[in-house]
Amino acid sequence: MPFESLSAETLGDIYVGLLGLAVLLYAILDGYDLGVGVLLPPREEKFRDDMIASIGPYWDANETWLVLAIGLLLFAFPEAHSEFLQSLYIPATLMLIGLILRGVSFDFRAKVAQVRKRSWDLSFKWGSLLTTLAQGYMLGIYVTGLRTDIWAQGFALLAALGVTAAYAFIGSCWLIMKAENELQEKAFYWARRGLFVLSGGIIAVSLANLTLHDDVRELWLSAPWGYLLMAIPVTCFALLVLCAVLLKKLPEAKGKGEWLPFFIALVVFVLCFSAFGISYYPYVIPGQLTVMDALSDANSLRFLLVGTVIVVPCILAYTVLVYRIFAGKSEKLSYY
Amino acid sequence: MDAFLLSRLQFALNISFHILFPTITMALAWFLFYFKLRSNLSTNPVWMRIYRFWVRVFALTFALGVVSGVTMSFQFGTNWPGFMEKVGNVAGPLLGYEVLTAFFLEATFLGIMLFGIRKVPNWVHTLATLVVAIGTSTSAFWILSLNSWMHTPQGHEVIDGIVYAKDWSEIIFNPSFPYRFVHMMLASGLTASFLIAGLSAYRMLKGDDKEAPKIALKTATYTAAVLIPLQIFAGDMHGLNTLEHQPQKVAAMEGLWETTEGVPLLLFAIPDEESRENHLEIKIPRAASLILTHDPNGKVQGLNDFKGEHPPVAQVFFSFRVMIGMGLLMLLVSWTGAVLLWRRGDIPLWMKKVYAGMAFSGWIATLAGWYVTEIGRQPYLVSGVLRTEDAVTGLPAGNVALSFTLYAVIYTVLLFAYMGTLMLMCRRAVEIEEITTEEREMAKAGKMSPANT
Known part of the structure; x- marks a missing residue:
């Protein structure tokens, strides 16, 4: 068997890293298309067509990252999977x-001139919103270590709003990049609003986070690591301020730098996620279950690692390929 | 009701709903590749029209398969935590390989296939169609490998009640896998063939006299006529394999209580598990022995040899007969259709009605077949290794009841919406198939809503 030399500890780190990668990519990729869904305006059909056209070629593959993340959790950390999902059965x-x-x-909305096209559009919107709220809520409860008391619930509701705002923000940045004219103006407006809510959300969640676990607070508030780690929130806020400036300036820039807001949103997602990862490693369920306690049999993990090492780079490569094929402004919605 | 029964119902509901769509897409992807190839090779635009129509059916079906599949990946952990706890070391990597080697491939190249036709060179688009077809079949490979392992586990060892993998090639290519894989792929081919033939016939019945549905119907009829005898042969082989590894399942399929020689074939009966006998038997003497052992006096083990270890009899018994009945009907219809097409070049009105009526017949046969094999595995989740009741969740029954109700409602709505949309697409097929790029450009320029073209 290849990778025989890897110890269980190393395997655990590799798999928790892969899991993190899958979750992060999911949050960014499905994040923007969920965000576009949440933003769908019920009263303006022409916007809806263009917005949906902008995510058409991608959403399927984006959602696959969730399947991979849940799959990795399922077979690398089966105990964490069942504990996490059984506690969060209803939101899940x-x-x-x-x-x-x-x-x-x-x-359904697009296969044929539907009589009920607007209903399908609305179910797209509310379905997206339900998804983002549920994901945020689950994230919140997860961070508390699967607590169910009133404080945890409050924190989870805050996280539900925060995650929805984050998705809506990255979704509107995506639209700034992909859309033109009126819709793009609308997207700038959404992005400015989203940025405010998101910044508030990040501050609130970060502060609340410090009160949840003693060792997390210690990590962030003590020398010397605390100072180094402070670079993350500082960078994050510098970027958000920069983004706010950009969102004011870009509409007059005649199409230059339209990718910048999305890029900043992406970096902000990565920063927030790494702050989160640093806070809770080596736990797979914060304060409850460590990587090593939840890890499944090393030989099976090695067997899957062979495929992972070969296949994941291929997946990343053809994902990049698709984004290059469909780069630039999205076409009008027309199929095949 | 307790969480055990509800979890089983919910899983059965989910997996039954889910399998409807992959059963179509697995083979439809290859049909699409064929249509695309024909379109590349000929100057007749009809092949591209057929492609355009069916690629939409494919996209819709694929989406339903994806969303119901995502649900399944959650339920392993939520409703059957014991499954991953005990056999996760085998099941996990197989599922993992499915996600890595198939799901991403399908989903990503589907984007090119659906939206990229004017963005990439034609050969890249054809290649994307091929890659999607390979992806769907790869996905079937892994999931059927895992499913077959649950029926005929090997290549593992059990230490302290936990299964550890020993030999991966033995696990992947376990004894029932080749049979199940072939049987399922052929089932998919037949389901897609009858769907194509059925919807094409429906279009003709609605007064569509274009060339596209005629050619599609012909292609599908000939495909079905070739596949169905292969399927009957593969099914027979699969049955013999089951007799070797899971004799109790075969006994339930045959409604055989006592181990006997010269077993009759029951055309109909009502198995009664309380009194352990059949009522209202209609039988052909010695036929079951002949089929199962290739000897009219061959001995077949009965259910009473497996008391407490055999599946519920009636469900398996009836599902089996539904599947066989559907198969024979498919044989009759596809061969009659093929002969008529061969002789006269088209099919008469009554035959079109038969085809339209059988558009979804593949679903019934496939579901019945899966019920035979999956209920036939009970009371085990993994034959001889893990009982279903030992894998169930500790969730409160109320939670499962709530989720079950939600799924049941939403799946019912979706099933009707799906079938309704397919019918609607048939009635408006002309606008789907025949709108050219130029017309689309004009529509765009004219500010008409291009969403529906």
């Missing part, structure tokens, strides 16, 4: 219902 079910609604609405 609601999230799945949301994903089902938006996934099918997307296709």
Whole structure:
């Protein structure tokens, strides 16, 4: 068996790293298309067509990162998977219902001149919103270490709003990059609003986070690591301020630098995610279950690692290929 | 009701709903590749029209398959935590390989296939169609490998109740896998063939006299006529394999209580598990022995040899007969259709009605077949290794009841919406198939809503 020399500890780190990568890519990629879904205006059909056209070629593959993340959690850390999802059974079910609604609405609305096109559009919007709220709520409860008391619930609701705002923000940045004219103006407006809510959300969640676990607070507030780590929130806020400036200036820039807001949103996602990762490593469920306690059999992990090492770079390569093929402004919605 | 029963119902509902769509897409992807190739090779635009129509059916079906599949990946952990706890070391990597080697491939290249036709060179688009077809088949490979391992586990060892993988090639190519894989791929081919033939016939019935549905119907009829005898042969081989590894399942399929020689073939009966006998038997003497052992006096083990270890009899018994009945009907219809097409070049009105009526017949046969094999594995989740009741969740029944109700409602709505949309697409097929790029450009320029073209 290849990778025989890797110890269980190393395997655990590799798999938790892969899991993190899958979650991060999911949050960014499906994040923007969920965000576009949440922003869908119920009253303006022409916007809806263009908005949906902008995510058409991508959403399917984007959602696959969630399957990979849940899959990795399932077989690398089965105990964490069942504990996490059994505690969050109802929100997880609601999230799945949301994903089902938006996934099918997307296709039903467009296959043929539908009589009920607007209903499918609305089910796309509300399905997306249900998904983002449920994901945020689950993230919140997860961070508390699967607590169920009133404080944890409050924190989870805050996280639900925060995650929705984050998705809506990255979604509007995506639209700034992909859309033109009126819709782009609208996207600038959404992005400016989203940026405010998001900044508030990040501050609130970060502060609340410090009160949840003693060792997390210690890590962030003590020398010397605390000072180094402070670079993350500082950079994050510098970027958000820069983004606010850009969102004011770009509409007059005649199409230059339209990719910048999306790029900044992406970096902000990566920064927030790494702050989160640093806070809770080596736990897979904060304060409850460590990587090593939850890890499954090393030989099976080695067997899958062979495929992972070969296949994941290929996946990344053809994902990049697709983004290059469809680069630039999205076409009007027309199929095949 | 307790969480065990509800979890089983919910999983059965989910997997039954899910399998409807991959059963179509697995083979439809290859049909699309064929249509695309024909279109590349000929100057007749009809092949591209057929492609355009069916690629939409594919996209819609694929989306339904994806969303119901995502749900499944959650339920392993939520409703059957014991499954991953005990056999996760085998199941996990197989599922992992499916996600890595198939899901991303399908989903990513589907984007090119659906939206990239004017963005990439034609050969890249054809290649993307091929890659999607390979992806769907690869996905079937892994999931059927895992499913087959649950029926005929090997290549593992059990230490302290936990299964550890020993030999991966033994696990992947376990004894029932080749049979199940072939049987399922052929089932998919037949389901897609009958769907194509059925919807094409429906279009003709609605007064569509274009060339496209005629050619599609012909292609599908000939494909079905070739596949169905292969399927009957593959099914027979699969049955023999089951007799070797899971004799209790075969006994339930045959409704055989006592181990006997010269077993009759029951055309109909009502198995009664309380009194352990059949009522209202209609039988052909010695036929079951002949089929199963290739000897009219061959001995077949009965259910009473497996008391407490055999599946519920009636469900398996009836599902099996539904599957066989559907298969024979498919044989009759596809061969009659093929002969008529061969002789007269088209099919008469009554035959079109038969085809339209059988558009979704593949679903019934496939579901019945899966019920035979999956209920036939009970009371085990993994034959001889893990009982279903030992894998169930500790969730409160109320939670499962809530999620079950939500899924049931939403799946019912979606099923009707799906079938309704396919019918609607048939009635408006002309606008789907025949709108050219130029017309689309004009529509754009004219500010008409281009969303529906």
